[in-house]
Amino acid sequence: xxxxxxxxxxxxxxxxxxxxxxxxxxxxxxxxxxxxxSLGQGPEFLIYFQGTGAADDSGLPNDRFFAVRxxxxxxxxxxxxxxxxxxAVYLCxxxxxxxERWETQYFxxxxxxxxx
Amino acid sequence: xxxxxxxxxxxIVQEGKNLTINCTSSKTLYGLYWYKQKYGEGLxxxxxxxxxxxEKSHEKITAKLDEKKQQSSLHITASQPxxxxxxxxxxxxxxxxxxxxxxxxxxxxxx
Numbered sequence: 001x002x003x004x005x006x007x008x009x010x011x012x013x014x015x016x017x018x019x020x021x022x023x024x025x026x027x028x029x030x031x032x033x034x035x036x037x038s039l040g041q042g043p044e045f046l047i048y049f050q051g052t053g054a055a056d057d058s059g060l061p062n063d064r065f066f067a068v069r070x071x072x073x074x075x076x077x078x079x080x081x082x083x084x085x086x087x088a089v090y091l092c093x094x095x096x097x098x099x100e101r102w103e104t105q106y107f108x109x110x111x112x113x114x115x116x
Numbered sequence: 117x118x119x120x121x122x123x124x125x126x127x128i129v130q131e132g133k134n135l136t137i138n139c140t141s142s143k144t145l146y147g148l149y150w151y152k153q154k155y156g157e158g159l160x161x162x163x164x165x166x167x168x169x170x171e172k173s174h175e176k177i178t179a180k181l182d183e184k185k186q187q188s189s190l191h192i193t194a195s196q197p198x199x200x201x202x203x204x205x206x207x208x209x210x211x212x213x214x215x216x217x218x219x220x221x222x223x224x225x226x227x
Contacts, residue, residue: 004158033214042120042204042217043159056214091158104149105215107158 002026004108006092012114013082021077021111025094032075033105034067035091043091049075082115089113120205120218128224129195137190137221139205145185147208149215154201162190162203192223200225 005024013019025032030051035043045059049069057067064082069075079086089112093105119142129135139148147166151159163172165181165188172179176193192199202222206215 006158040219042206042219043215045214045216048214059214093159104161104164106161107151109156109158 004092004094004106006090006108006111008111009109010112010114012116014116015082015084017082017115019079019082019113021079021090021113023075023077023092023094023108025073025075025092026106029094029096029106030072031095031097031103031105032069033093033095034075034077035093037089037091037110039088046077046090079113082113084115087113087115120207120216122203122205122218122221124221125219126222126224128226131196131225131227132194135192135195135223137203137223139188139190139218141186141207143186145181145188145207148181148185148188149206149208150179150188150190151204151206152201153204153220159204195223195225197225197227199223 004026007022011019032049034046036046037043047054047060047067048056052069052072064080067077089110091107091110093107095103095105121140123138149164150162152162153159163179165179168183168185170181178191181188200223202220204217204220206217
């Protein structure tokens with residue numbers, strides 16, 4: 001597609017439920033990033049994929065968070081046993097290769113997650 | 117870890133006025149990115165600066181990186197309502213990949 005797309009755009013769930021957030025990167029981009037943005041804050045890094053593998057998952061806050069990218073394109077961020085503190089905008093970004101310095105990351109519109 | 121501080125946190129300017137937003141790093145910046153964010157939208161890439169003293173312009177927006185590569189400024193000339201939004205600076209932590217962001221500067225432009 002023309003840009004990074006994310007679905008759903010909004011998600012409301014109850015505490016303790018499981019959610020999946022989807023990211024479709026720009027075609028041909030091998031690097032994919034997940035960030036989380038809380039109200040009034042800048043985006044915070046969660047996990048980065050180079051191809052199918054997670055190259056850096058140091059930003060995942062705990063083991064309730066998991067992400068996959070099985071075919072090196074679409075990625076799914078999975079959150080188990082959601083907590084109210086998980087409420088945020090989840091942003092996905094992609095870049096061409098992810099191996100070069102100063103490579104521009106292009107962001108999707110985000111998924112707004114609200115945990116009641 | 118590298119931290120980015122943006123100032124001001126928010127800014128209200130009259131249409132047609134010039135303004136400057138600053139981004140200061142606790143460490144040397146290896147790559148500095150400016151993004152704009154509007155509600156309901158993702159981050160829109162504006163510019164990226166790499167070298168000390170570098171300056172880039174796009175339409176009425178100019179971004180500069182100081183010689184020491186620890187501070188960047190974003191200057192908007194003759195602001196318009198379309199410039200309203202949240203401006204975020206992001207830094208390349210150590211060369212490649214995940215960015216560290218400032219908290220953003222919320223710009224409002226009033227007619």
